[in-house]
Amino acid sequence: MKRALATLYLLLAALFAFAPLLFEAGEEASSPWTPFIASFHPLVLHLPIGLVAAVLALEFASIFNKHAETGARNFLWFLTALTASLSFATGYLLGEEGGYEKELLNDHLWAAGIFTSICWSTLAVNILKKNGFIRFLSLIAITATLVLASHPGGLMVHGDPFANAPWLAEEEETSPEAQYGILPLVPDPFNPYTDVVHPIIDAKCVSCHGPKKKKGKLRVDTYEALMLGGDFGPCIEPGDSYESLFVELMELPMDDEEHMPPEDEHQMTQEEIDVIKWWIDEGAKADVVMARAEAPAAILPFLVTGYRLLPEPTEEELAEAAEEEARKADEANRGNVEALLETVSAEVRDSVQFMSLTSSKLRFKPNGKAEDFDNDALEATKELVPNFVRIDLSDTAISNNALKHLKNAERLEILSLRNTEVDEDALEHLEDLENLESLNLYGTPTGDDILKELPTLPNLRTLYLGETKISTETIAKLQTKHPEVEIIGDLR
Ligand code: HEC
Incomplete structure (x- = not known):
């Protein structure tokens, strides 16, 4: 009788030792019962773990007390082997449904099979004869395989417990770069998955x-x-x-509970979402390589050096960047303006100055007697007008008609017409000067019609109207119409 039982147990041991060989993951569920039975795996797998702890305790006790209940011990061994077999079987079915990392699943299955096998063989050895040495070996083996079986199992379901170990957490990085990362330079050729x-x-x-x-x-x-x-x-459909x-x-x-990443986390930008969508639509491959020159529009933002996964730039940062860009463009233009200066008459050349050593911006003030400078003289500066930022025509002999030469003075910021014969009828020529900040009409015959003739200039901030023919009443109306302009002059 004993022999028959022991033989049966040994056969079972052999079965479990080799069962993992038959396993193939991801097959179609063979019967509607499969998923149902498989779902008991998380329940039954804990039984052999508890039982093995109990049986180990009993075995340990028997070292000191030779009379420890052999019957109880064997019964526990039997229960351990039985529940181990059940959890092997349910786990086997669960694994067949697929969805687990192959390597972990394989380790888990083999360790569990051997564990179950040792349970049965220990039981057989126990029944046949009490060979202390063999039993001692099997206790060690059973502990080892239990650990080997549970570790990959736990990893598959709960992740690595050691990842949270306090002694591994010392190098927590907190800089924004570490938190959000900076895209490394995209090489050429590049791999859209690994590099972006x-x-x-x-x-x-x-x-x-x-x-x-x-x-x-x-x-x-x-x-x-x-x-x-x-x-x-x-969650990705290639x-x-x-x-x-x-x-x-x-x-x-954003207010949807399922929005990812959760609301209070660092969000994806639209560019980032777009590039991920593009990658998925192209098949979500990890092994594609393309030249930077062939990069589609979705990837272009990420080819910019140092593109940061940080919040959008502020208005201020954008303004600074725009200013810096304008400064560079200005400097790049310097050579052109120098060449242009060579083409104009010596008289004109003597009337202009660069605003700084590197800038291409010019200031203009007639050289020589101001009263000799007339409309024709101004016309001679035509080529240079787009580079003028300051023009001082005070006390010259120009008239309304001259201002038509300033129509394309698009960089002009300051214009002085002080003590000339220019009046409000000339102002229509200035309507496109978007950068004009200051206009001086002091001592001109400008009259009340300025109210309807002065164009709305977006950057105009200062207007000199002293010693003109404009009435106090008109000044008040003008101020109401252009509240952002400061009107200066000895107003009557
Ligand atoms: C602060 C933590 C957190 C961050 C960051 C986060 N998620 Fe999640 N995510 C969760 C939680 C929690 C769930 C589970 C929700 C549930 O089970 O109801 C989840 C579930 C998901 C799921 C569903 C998975 C499934 O099959 O159940 C997807 C897909 C997902 N997140 C995508 C993302 C993406 C994409 C990002 C980055 C843009 C992201 N998550 C960032 C916490 C986060």
Whole structure:
């Protein structure tokens, strides 16, 4: 009788030792019962763990007390072997449904098979004869295989427990670059996944979907894990971003509870979402390589050196950048203006000066007697007009007609017509001067019609109207019409 039982147990031991060889993951569920039975795996797997602890305790006690209940011990061994077999079987079915990382699953299955096998063989040895040495060996083996079986199992479901170990956390990085990452320079040729898409996901999603946390059972830190998906299965549908949960959750409105990343986290920019959608629509491949010159529009923003995964620039930063750009353009133009100066008459050349050593901006003031400078003299400066930022025509002999030469003075900021014969009828020629900040009409015959003749100039801030024919009443109306302009003069 004993022999028969022992033989049966040894056969079972052999069965479990070799069962993993038959396993193939990801097959179609063979029967409608499969998923149902498989779902008991998380329940039954804890039974052999508890029982083995109990039986180990009993075995340990028997070292000191030879009379420890042999019957109870064998019964516990039997229960351990039985529940281990059940959890092996349910786990086997669960694994067949697929959705787990292959390597971990394989390790888990083999360790569990051997564990179960040792349970049965220990029971057989116990029944046959009490060979202390063999039993001692099997106790060690059983402990080792239990650890080997549970570790990959836990990893598959709960992530790596050691990732949270306090002694591994010492180098927590906190700089914004470390928190959000800076896209490294994109090489040429480049791989859209590794060089663009992965760094974005790494910066914005891995904190919750990586080795440390695994929210929704989703990890996105490696290509394989990303394609595997989470609780809802694959979240990327290669070739179809519209059908991809990954994109859907990012595009939900901010106040939707399921929006990803969650509301208080660093959000994806539209450019980032667009490039991920493009990558998915192109098949979500990890092994494509393309030349920078062939890069489609969706990727272009990411080819810019040092593109940061940081918040959008502020208005101030944008203004600074625009100013810097304008300064560079101005300097680049210097050579052209110098060449232009060679083409104009010596008289004109003597009347202009560069605003600084590097700038292409010019200031203009007639050289020589002001009263000799007339409309024709101004016309001679025609070529240079687009580079004038300051023009001082005070006390010259110009008339209204001269101002038509200033129509394309698009950089002009300051214009003085002080003590000339120019009046309000000339002002229409100035209507396109968007940069004009200051206009001086002091001592001119300008009259009340200025109210309707003065164009709205977006940057005009100062207007000199002293010693003109304008009435106090008109000045008041003018001020109401152009509130941002400061009107200066001895007003009557
Ligand atoms: C602050 C943590 C956090 C961040 C950051 C985060 N997520 Fe999540 N994510 C979660 C949580 C929590 C869930 C699970 C929600 C649930 O189970 O109801 C989840 C679930 C998901 C799921 C569903 C997985 C499944 O199959 O159940 C997807 C897809 C997802 N997140 C995508 C993203 C993307 C893309 C990013 C980066 C743009 C991101 N998440 C960033 C916390 C986060």
